Amino acid sequence: MISTVVWGTGNVGRAAIRAVEAHPALALTAVIVHDPGKVGRDAGDLAGAGRRLGVAATDDAAGVLAAGPRAVVYAASGDIRPDEALDDICRAIRAGAVVVTPALYALYDQLNAPAELREPVLAAIADGGGSLFVSGVDPGWGNDVLPLLISGLGTTVDVIRCQEIFDYSTYDQEDSVRDLIGMGRPMDFEPLMLAPTVPTMVWGGQIRLMARALGVELDGIRETLERCPLETAVSTRTMGAFEAGTQGAVRFEVQGIVEGKPRIVIEHITRIHPSCAPHWPSPPDGDGAHRVVIEGRPRIEVTVEATDEGENRSAGGNATAVGRLVSAVDWLVAAKPGLYDALDVPLRPAVGRLGRRPR
Structure with a gap:
């Protein structure tokens, strides 16, 4: 099982927790939150999963990354905090994690991304051996x-x-x-x-x-x-x-x-x-x-x-965008460390999930 962290529990993060929990190759090992009111709450409660998942939310990002997770679904917003999002993502990559996220728009086309965004990511990959795949949430x-x-x-x-x-x-x-x-x-x-x-x-x-x-x-x-x-x-x-x-x-x-x-x-x-x-x-x-x-x-x-x-109908688009990202995690773990885009990462079938009930 691939130890996987979900970072953020908003519209994208809720769907990410459910997607990780449903994926037969992934194990949800931590959930990182910013809101003090969410600290200690069960991931299943935060995600609206309908049951407890046995993973308590924490605001200790450094401690979670120090434990060496294999993958991070970075679901925190990058809309109004792009620099902080880039720093968080590079920290996770430097810790050796595969990171999937919608937060860094300019990396949708990573080959033509600005150097000030691309170079820190490539440096983190060289240092830690992690990877990054960015795909939009629109979706x-x-x-x-x-x-x-x-x-x-x-x-x-x-x-x-x-x-x-x-x-x-x-x-x-x-x-x-x-x-x-x-x-x-x-x-x-x-x-x-x-x-x-x-x-x-x-x-x-x-x-x-x-x-x-x-x-x-x-x-x-x-x-x-x-x-x-x-x-x-x-x-x-x-x-x-x-x-x-x-x-x-x-x-x-x-x-x-x-x-x-x-x-x-x-x-x-x-x-x-x-x-x-x-x-x-x-x-x-x-x-x-x-x-x-x-x-x-x-x-x-x-x-x-x-x-x-x-009734939150917009959540369907979020869920499919998250599905694309989470379904890429095991492919990225098997691939070489690197910076990837949608032309690199295949759209994966739901292997092992047809008719499968959550753990």
Whole structure:
């Protein structure tokens, strides 16, 4: 069994605990938390697993790493603390662990990542013999392995479009929805996630990675942005009221330009209520979906819906993103130490998990 640590117990960490516990090759040996109120609580309780797992959460990261875990699922946020996340991840790699995480956006395409991010990771790998694989939580597979796989079914391919279409009132992270995305804020408020160059910082690596896989050269990466206000005030189950006239929907694209045209596109369409921007695409079930559209001959469209954690519908996307990361752990343990991306790490079947009950 591969001794595995989950670091962080938010939206991603909860799913990670459940995924590690369900994997027949992995053993959950520690859970690291930052919140003092979570210290000492059982991992099963924190993850909503429905039973105790016999692993108490701790805030002693140094002690956990000193015990020499073979793998770490780093689920703590890197959105507003990228330097701290990089330091944590390098500490785990230097301790000899394989690390999987969605936290470092620029390493989605690790070959073209900035030197100030890539070099500390490579130094930690050289020192400790660990590895790192970064894949997005939006989810990453929807912006790399799935569109690339589907593209191979076409005779001609004109545009690859990856879409996230979501009702954010189902998302259990109010600070991100209101502050990072700007839902419910005045229309002249500039949220961090929508500021110029930030979408490219987050999703540009996936554009570059797909271009590399497809053997095309990018002229550059371009951003588009549309925002719509709420026409009437709405009330949500998880986050309360959103006033009329404030931002109620956002649509943006990160476009990979090839020979002057947008050929590889990552698009997000998000609302705080279905009544806002009804002229934009909507998810089939009203809550959320991820979709890949291959414009060409034939035209191919694949829509993926995932649900988890009952009414917290956004948790389904988190769970599939985590599944991609956790399923890679045993492959990474068997591989040479290194810095890997989605073109290196195969999408793994659920070996040993079909019909299997948790331990």
